[in-house]
Amino acid sequence: MRVTMIGTGYVGLVSGACFADFGHVVTCVDKDPSKIERLERGEIPIFEPGLDDLVAKNVKAGRLSFTLDGAEAIRDAEVVFIAVGTPTRRGDGHADLSYVYAAAEEIASLIDGFTVVVTKSTVPVGTGDEVEAIMRRVRPDGEFAVVSNPEFLREGAAIEDFKRPDRVVIGTEDPRARAVMGELYRPLSLSDFPVVYTARRTSELIKYAGNAFLAMKITFINEMADLCEKVGADVQQVAKGIGLDGRIGSKFLHAGPGYGGSCFPKDTIALVRTAQQYGAPVRLIETTVEVNDARKKVMAKRVEAVIGDLAGKTIGILGLTFKPNTDDMRDSPSLDIIPALQAMGAKVKAFDPEGMREAAHLFTDLELVDGPYEVAQGADALVLLTEWDQFRALDLAQIKNRMNQPVLIDLRNIYKPAEARAAGFLYSSIGRA
Missing domain, CATH: 3.40.50.720 (NAD(P)-binding Rossmann-like Domain)
Structure with missing residues (x-):
């Protein structure tokens, strides 16, 4: 054809x-x-x-x-x-x-x-x-x-x-x-x-409904992660425990700094506006949008909570795109987190395997370097934002030796707390006591 x-x-x-x-x-x-x-x-x-x-x-x-x-x-x-x-x-x-x-x-x-x-x-x-x-x-x-x-x-x-x-x-x-x-x-x-x-209208709604449901699922596990931190539970085990239920499923139950990308942010907002227009408000999705936006904005506070006053500190960022295996920066959590760190007085340096070209246009005063070990050089804390495969098996001893302070803030829960601490790091993650 x-x-x-x-x-x-x-x-x-x-x-x-x-x-x-x-x-x-x-x-x-x-x-x-x-x-x-x-x-x-x-x-x-x-x-x-x-x-x-x-x-x-x-x-x-x-x-x-x-x-x-x-x-x-x-x-x-x-x-x-x-x-x-x-x-x-x-x-x-x-x-x-x-x-x-x-x-x-x-x-x-x-x-x-x-x-x-x-x-x-x-x-x-x-x-x-x-x-x-x-x-x-x-x-x-x-x-x-x-x-x-x-x-x-x-x-x-x-x-x-x-x-x-x-x-x-x-x-x-x-x-x-x-x-x-x-x-x-x-x-x-x-x-x-x-x-x-x-029918045509049904097809149009299927797309929005699917993305909104997945966005709610991500936001749900992120809120469970916050609760886990307060009560001393492990969000990864919670996610596994509920994900094995066939009615729920394990996908999109990975706690992190909030969803971004080309679809979920704009599609959830558009669905909210359509529902309001037709007089059928979708309050679950409205709340999902609000909670996710707020989550991305407070992630920099987590860094401050770990290392204290950020004025004059150097923060290294691993990952800029909203997810791995793409160069897409649209609505990425990094777009909220990095400016917030800079507003607190931190100097920020970063590396992403595919997002560097776009990042150069989107950020001001961001130092872009050639790799994860260069990010660690002279850093007071290392923040893992995007779960690229090449960040999953870093030489933690080399990372530690390059840093001013061995602080690893893992917003994707890539590393096991015991291993990171055994390597000499002050380690912080999402939803794990």
């Missing part, structure tokens, strides 16, 4: 490359000349394990291409995906749908023959109705169907998630569109991965 992907961000690029790997002919369209130039040179503008090889393979095979001018690609396509950004709108917290609506207008003016237009971007309930209305105004005679097909890709494991998904959700009641989408995803149905067909 001929597929056109509008947007070469995280979702568009990964989805386009995976569809091409299924054997479809995919054209990815973007209005950013520098991004298209980089892609045509074989440079991947985001870090996602395995994506560079997947893109190169399918470009070489002639199944994947990139362009600034999508007119021909849209005219020729059987399926056109809208995979543009839907950031939080300033002022009111609603999702900014301006890019989605602009793409809908452009697509409507160019389609030729029956075309399935798919919203892959994360959008509030009812967006598909508005996309359809926009397209109908532009092309009253146009033959098209608007479908919702939300993405469920985890950064750092996106290719695996696309090719071996828990489920594929397709929101449409148009029989022709359903047949087209079934053919598009046929390689997955042959492997018996579930394809769930729903």
Whole structure:
């Protein structure tokens, strides 16, 4: 099938490359000349394990291409995906749908023959109705169907998630569109991965409801961690004990400094605003947003509680991205913690395996160094913020020898308290007495 992907961000690029790997002919369209130039040179503008090889393979095979001018690609396509950004709108917290609506207008003016237009971007309930209305105004005679097909890709494991998904959700009641989408995803149905067909509004809500539930699960275990510290319990054992219950499950029960990233923060806020708009407030999710925001803001206080007055102290930070195996800094806890440490008078130095380039644009007065041992050099405390694999087996003796004071504040519970203390560290973690 001929597929056109509008947007070469995280979702568009990964989805386009995976569809091409299924054997479809995919054209990815973007209005950013520098991004298209980089892609045509074989440079991947985001870090996602395995994506560079997947893109190169399918470009070489002639199944994947990139362009600034999508007119021909849209005219020729059987399926056109809208995979543009839907950031939080300033002022009111609603999702900014301006890019989605602009793409809908452009697509409507160019389609030729029956075309399935798919919203892959994360959008509030009812967006598909508005996309359809926009397209109908532009092309009253146009033959098209608007479908919702939300993405469920985890950064750092996106290719695996696309090719071996828990489920594929397709929101449409148009029989022709359903047949087209079934053919598009046929390689997955042959492997018996579930394809769930729903009404369009139901599909749109599934995405938000899923992310909100996971965000609540993270926030729940973070609050349990605070309680564990007060009563002398171990949050990791609590998480294991409840996670073995099949009704609860073990995933997303890892205590830490709060969730961040490209999805959970903006999607929970957008769902809250949608619910308020329809007069059905979602108070659990409202509280989740408030608790998570507050948690990230108080993490610097934990450092102060361990080593005292931070004025003139040097604090080393291990990890800047919101999670490992990505270069994504959006709503990362580091964006709250580092400025708070600096406001307390600390000098901060940091290292992240993939987030350094972005960090250089986002922080002021942050010293970026070449590795974890350089972070430790001359530090009065080392704060572990992101659980990258390469931070899991550091030479603690070498780390200690480089520091002014052997203080390790582990906000991801990577290390065992007894081992850290045996290595001579004053060790502090999350939810462990």
